[in-house]
Amino acid sequence: MLFFTAIASMSSHHHITLIDPKTDGLEYLFPSSLIHASAHTTNQHSYFAAIGAIPYGAFCFNYSPPLLDTDLHIVNIPFLSVAFASLSGSVLELILEFISSTLSIDNHLTLFNLSVSDTLNDALDFRAFNYTLTKSRSIIEVRLDFNNSIDHWRFLWKLFQRNYQQLEQQYTFSLTTVASCLTPDAAELSSSLLPDWAHPFNPGFFSPADSPLNLVLKLSNTPFAWLNSSLIDDVLLFENLWCFPHEKSSLFAYSLLYALFTRLNDFDLSRQFHSCIFSYRDENKGMAKLSKRLQPFVTNTTTIHQLSFRYLVS
Incomplete structure (x- = not known):
């Protein structure tokens, strides 16, 4: 992965520098899972940036060019963190303008998808913000x-x-991986019954598409249920579990979980894989129910807000 070093002089109080967190010794600014996932993603380029000469903040963003001239540019910002107790809208606007400048794209034609923690979301001040949510x-x-x-x-x-x-x-089924589900399975994966956030190739997942722990259960050789997960530094990152509506959907989902469990550990939990980051959209009711079943294992719970912005045209 290639990285640049550039300094933004958009403000005398804030400057933004593109960095390589590994070679610049700034890995502490970012979650290790984010750095790992970015290194294993082949369909888009990820950029890491520090805010301040002595960094008081950091963010990561990635970008995939639009397929058609009429499509919006879409920039994802999966991580933003600052040490200040509050973050003004003007600083956030500087960040978005820096990204547009770095990518040489028109911010009027760009949709920004930003992920922030509960605390940062509450601290954001949008009054001076020139973008609309x-x-x-x-x-x-x-x-x-x-x-x-x-x-x-x-x-x-x-x-x-x-x-x-x-x-x-009860069923004739097979287990495979998400990476193997290309055509002719693509038609089934674009079903109107499938919400975008549950799609196995969702670009917002940290788990690489070719992760061997992205498991798919097929019925009659057709993808019917799947999960998205990967191992990052011996920690299981578990991001999605989906099954098409069916009276036996819990049977399919739990069977997939058993297939995942047996790949990582055993009945006595004697292997080293025992830590897990379990994340899901609040719309995913099945994952919310599973979270309750996992309650005895919970060490921490956080809400992350995903916000989409477009430049405000008067």
């Missing part, structure tokens, strides 16, 4: 440690195992 969503991020309850781990193992055994008895 077009959409707001929330992601729930739960950190788990399966070692917190070996008894509950074994309980879930048996529960998911029973579902997997029932699946074997």
Whole structure:
């Protein structure tokens, strides 16, 4: 991955520098999962930036060119953090203008998707902001440690195992990976029953598309349920679990979880993989129910807000 170094002189109080966090010794500014995921994403380029001569803030952004001339440019900012107790709209506007300048794109024709923590979202001051908010969503991020309850781990193992055994008895199915689901499966994956946030190739997932832990359950050789996950520094990043509407959807979902569990650990939890970052959109009711089942493992829960901005045209 190539990186640049450039300094923005848009403000005498704030300057923004593009960095390579690994070679510049600034890895501490970013989540390790973000750096890892960016290094394994092949369909878009990721940029890391520090704010301030002695960094008091940092952000990451990525960009994929539009397919058609009439399409908007879409810039994703999956991470933004500042040390200040509040962040003014003017500083956020400087960040968006810096991104537009760096990418040489017109901010009037750009949609920015920004992810911020609960605390930062509450601190944002939009009164001086020259962009308009077009959409707001929330992601729930739960950190788990399966070692917190070996008894509950074994309980879930048996529960998911029973579902997997029932699946074997009742259906003809196969397990594969998301990366293998190209044409002719693409038509099924574009079904109107599938919300964009549950799509297995959702560009917002940190888990690389070719992760061997992106599992798909096929019925009659057609993708019917899947999950998106990956291992990052021995931590399981679990981002999505989806099944098309069916009376046995819980059977399919739990069977996929058993397939995932058995790839990472065993009944006695004797392997090193026991930490998990479990994240899901608040619209995903199935993942919310699963989160309750995982409650004995929870060490921390955070809400992340996803905000979409467009330049305000008067």
